[in-house]
Amino acid sequence: MQLSKVSGKNNKHKVLVYALSTCVWCKMTKQFLKDNSIEYEYVDVDLCDEKDREKIRKEIQNKGGSLSYPTIIVDNDVVITGFRKDQLKGTLGI
Amino acid sequence: MTTIEQVRKRAEADARTYGYYLIADPDLLQGFLEGLKVNEDRYGYPSCPCRLASGKFEYDRDIICPCDYRDPDVAEFGACYCRLYVNKDVYEGKAELPTVPERRPIEKQSRVYITAASSKEPKAETGQKTAAAKEEARATSEPKPKLWYCKQCGYVVFRDDPPYVCPICKAKKEMFAEINTRIDFSG
Numbered sequence: 291m292q293l294s295k296v297s298g299k300n301n302k303h304k305v306l307v308y309a310l311s312t313c314v315w316c317k318m319t320k321q322f323l324k325d326n327s328i329e330y331e332y333v334d335v336d337l338c339d340e341k342d343r344e345k346i347r348k349e350i351q352n353k354g355g356s357l358s359y360p361t362i363i364v365d366n367d368v369v370i371t372g373f374r375k376d377q378l379k380g381t382l383g384i
Numbered sequence: 385m386t387t388i389e390q391v392r393k394r395a396e397a398d399a400r401t402y403g404y405y406l407i408a409d410p411d412l413l414q415g416f417l418e419g420l421k422v423n424e425d426r427y428g429y430p431s432c433p434c435r436l437a438s439g440k441f442e443y444d445r446d447i448i449c450p451c452d453y454r455d456p457d458v459a460e461f462g463a464c465y466c467r468l469y470v471n472k473d474v475y476e477g478k479a480e481l482p483t484v485p486e487r488r489p490i491e492k493q494s495r496v497y498i499t500a501a502s503s504k505e506p507k508a509e510t511g512q513k514t515a516a517a518k519e520e521a522r523a524t525s526e527p528k529p530k531l532w533y534c535k536q537c538g539y540v541v542f543r544d545d546p547p548y549v550c551p552i553c554k555a556k557k558e559m560f561a562e563i564n565t566r567i568d569f570s571g
Contacts, residue, residue, distance in 0.1 A: 310433070310434065310435075310436060311422070312418075312419035312420075312422050312423055312433035312434075313419060313433055313434045313466075314412055314415035314416055314419065314433065314434070314466070315434060315466075316434075317415065335436055336436055336437070343436075343496070343497050344497050347494070347497040356486060356490075357436070357486075357490070357493045357494070357497075358435075358486050359434065359435075359436065372483060374483075
């Protein structure tokens with residue numbers, strides 16, 4: 291699976307964003323992380339092939355997430371579904 | 385190819401017809417319309433920009449905008465799942481833009497991924513397969529459309545499940561019944 295990395299000054303946390311390239315809220319999530327200088331990786335699930343999609347489904351569901359986008363996984367542990375500024379701020383200490 | 389203006393006009397007309405509004409924020413609105421356009425160019429139909437589509441019409445039918453879940457979502461939360469369509473209070477800023485939970489059943493969401501895994505099997509041995517076997521494989525892996533009618537207003541629709549709400553009279557899914565048809569050539 292091809293993850294795209296966006297560098298940022300704040301790399302205290304490992305942030306992974308499962309997004310859709312067509313989704314406004316996914317774009318806003320990426321922008322919000324960027325604006326706060328958070329380093330993150332993302333993958334646009336709608337542009338992935340079938341194998342990767344299935345992998346992503348398992349990964350999200352194993353972590354207790356739902357299949358909604360964006361799904362943000364912080365430090366391989368905390369799952370945030372949707373663009374929730376407050377939750378992102380709390381988890382990432384912004 | 386569809387233009388953004390066509391997508392916008394269609395959404396505006398639909399909002400007018402059903403008494404909804406399009407989200408007031410121009411940037412968000414533009415984002416939704418662009419997403420719909422990309423999906424229409426990509427799949428041939430404007431599936432919800434905020435949901436993962438399979439690219440197979442039969443699987444994505446319920447999330448083609450305006451999706452099956454819009455009416456109950458706007459009624460309950462004031463906006464649809466992606467929040468393109470909102471009610472008057474949200475449009476006028478009297479109510480906050482809500483967070484709308486996913487109403488689409490998990491089985492339908494999962495099919496997007498399962499399609500990917502299961503569609504490979506038949507492909508591997510296409511050479512030897514008879515048309516009947518292929519048909520059987522197709523029938524077991526894909527939903528079978530049926531005729532449904534609304535017991536309240538008589539609206540008839542041909543699809544694998546009845547709609548979430550009747551697009552004509554807004555009756556709930558439970559008001560739909562299957563129509564059993566039999567073709568008899570004996571006269």
